[in-house]
Amino acid sequence: MTTQEIKGLLFAKVSELTSCKVRREDIAIGKNADEMDEIQQGSDRTLALDSLTRKWETMTLVSEALTRIESDTYGICVECDERIGAKRLAAIPWAKYCIDCQEQKDNSIAERWDNAA
Ligand SMILES: [Zn+2]
Known part of the structure; x- marks a missing residue:
C-alpha cells in the first residue's frame, strides 16, 4: 500500500x-x-x-x-520498534502496536481486571 x-x-x-x-x-x-x-x-x-x-x-x-x-x-510498533505486519495494517491501518505487543497489552488489561475483582 x-x-x-x-x-x-x-x-x-x-x-x-x-x-x-x-x-x-x-x-x-x-x-x-x-x-x-x-x-x-x-x-x-x-x-x-x-x-x-x-x-x-x-x-x-x-x-x-x-x-x-x-x-x-x-507501520512501526511504538513499543518495540519492529515493523507491524502488512496483513495487520491492512486490517487495522491505524494499528499502533505489532501483534505481539498488542497481545501483551490485552493480557495486562485482562490481568488488571482479574486483580481488581
Ligand atoms: Zn511491538
Whole structure:
C-alpha cells in the first residue's frame, strides 16, 4: 500500500467516525419515565457512551497514525520498534502496536481486571 492509499483509508475512517454522531437524547436521562423505562434507558445510555468512548479511542489512534505518516514512522510498533505486519495494517491501518505487543497489552488489561475483582 502506498502512503497516499493509507492516508485515504485513515481519512475515510475519520469521516465515518465523525458522521455518525451519538444523539444527545440517547445519553440524556429521561425525567418522566417509569422505573422499567428508566432501566431500559439506563442501559441504552451505557451502550451509547460505550460506543462513544470506542469511537473517541479510534479517532485518537487514527490521528496518531496520520502523525506517524508525516514523521515517517508509520507501520512501526511504538513499543518495540519492529515493523507491524502488512496483513495487520491492512486490517487495522491505524494499528499502533505489532501483534505481539498488542497481545501483551490485552493480557495486562485482562490481568488488571482479574486483580481488581
Ligand atoms: Zn511491538
